[in-house]
Amino acid sequence: MAISVPARPYDFSLDPRSVALVVIDMQRDFIEPGGFGAVLGNDVSRLLPAIPAVARLLELFRARGWPVIHTREAHRPDLSDCPPAKRLRGAPGLRIGDDGAMGRILIAGEPGNQIVPELAPVKGEIEIDKPGKGMFWATGLHERLQEMGITQLVFAGVTTEVCVQTSMREANDRGYECLLIEEATESYFPEFKAAAIEMIVAQGGIVGWAAGIAGLEQALSEEVAHA
Ligand code: TIU
Numbered sequence: 001m002a003i004s005v006p007a008r009p010y011d012f013s014l015d016p017r018s019v020a021l022v023v024i025d026m027q028r029d030f031i032e033p034g035g036f037g038a039v040l041g042n043d044v045s046r047l048l049p050a051i052p053a054v055a056r057l058l059e060l061f062r063a064r065g066w067p068v069i070h071t072r073e074a075h076r077p078d079l080s081d082c083p084p085a086k087r088l089r090g091a092p093g094l095r096i097g098d099d100g101a102m103g104r105i106l107i108a109g110e111p112g113n114q115i116v117p118e119l120a121p122v123k124g125e126i127e128i129d130k131p132g133k134g135m136f137w138a139t140g141l142h143e144r145l146q147e148m149g150i151t152q153l154v155f156a157g158v159t160t161e162v163c164v165q166t167s168m169r170e171a172n173d174r175g176y177e178c179l180l181i182e183e184a185t186e187s188y189f190p191e192f193k194a195a196a197i198e199m200i201v202a203q204g205g206i207v208g209w210a211a212g213i214a215g216l217e218q219a220l221s222e223e224v225a226h227a
Contacts, residue, residue: 005179005219007211008201012179014219020067020150022171023054024135024157024164024185026119027072029112031158034101036073036112039094042188047158051118053183053213054156058119060220067148069141070121073163074108074129081131081138135167142174152177154216155208156184161196168200169207178208181216 005012029035030047037044061068075082079097087096096105102112108129114120121127130139145153153176157164164185168178180200187193200207 003219003223005211006215007179007209009205009209012177012209012211014154014179015152016064016066016223018150019152019154020069020145020148021057021061021154021156022069022071022135022167023058023115023119024071024155024167025073025159026050026054026070026157027074027113027115028102029073029106031116032102032112034112036096036100036106037159037188039091039100039105041091044188046188046190047186050156050158050184050186051116053181054119056213056217057154057156057181057184060217061154062122064220067150068121068125069128069135069145070115070119070125071128071130071135071139071157071163071167072108072113072115073106073131073133074113075106075131077104077107077109133163133166134170135163136170136174145176151175152179155180158186160185160187160193161189162187165196165200165207172207180208180210181213182210183213 002013002015005014030037031044033044082096094100094105098105103110128139128141136142153171155164155168171178197210201210
């Protein structure tokens with residue numbers, strides 16, 4: 001039976017058989033000093049509040065055995081999947097593939113490319129390395145989700161208006177119902193986070209829904225009580 005989650009622009013009808021959690025790019029590259037986010041000139045400490053909120057979401061999904069997908073923005077060591085148009089852009093200084101404080105910037109397998117330890121994937125969870133901002137480009141993820149019968153995605157991660165919003169828009173176009181958890185996403189620019197959320201829910205939910213984490217926790221706990 002569907003679970004009604006308080007959300008904007010209206011309640012989200014969550015189907016426990018068809019839902020997965022997507023945690024976008026909670027990797028050291030964006031969250032810790034010396035990584036890609038810092039190299040681009042950002043104050044990376046702005047993303048820290050998302051960590052405990054994503055941990056709460058992971059707890060909710062793991063407790064119920066619901067699927068969890070973790071993505072990382074990552075390129076191959078030979079950079080064959082990093083277009084020059086991407087590599088050459090950005091602030092002057094270190095570029096994707098250069099040696100940084102946590103190994104090569106945004107390269108798969110490097111220390112900086114690991115998901116922060118508090119949110120580390122556990123056995124059975126899907127891990128996706130994606131060369132783009134969106135989670136579907138060159139990843140095969142849509143096919144995997146279709147095989148699993150997933151039609152609803154709960155979104156978390158960083159940054160709100162870049163990889164989270166791109167992934168959510170791409171998911172919306174592929175027919176998924178998308179719910180963004182507001183405390184579990186952050187941006188280097190608070191005003192961009194706020195604007196991205198408004199863009200998602202405007203026009204009757206043109207991209208999807210947004211909800212506070214407490215409402216989701218409450219709705220799921222009531223479901224146990226009713227079971
Ligand atoms: N720079 C920035 O805000 N974000 C990214 O480059 N990637 C993600 O959002 N993961």
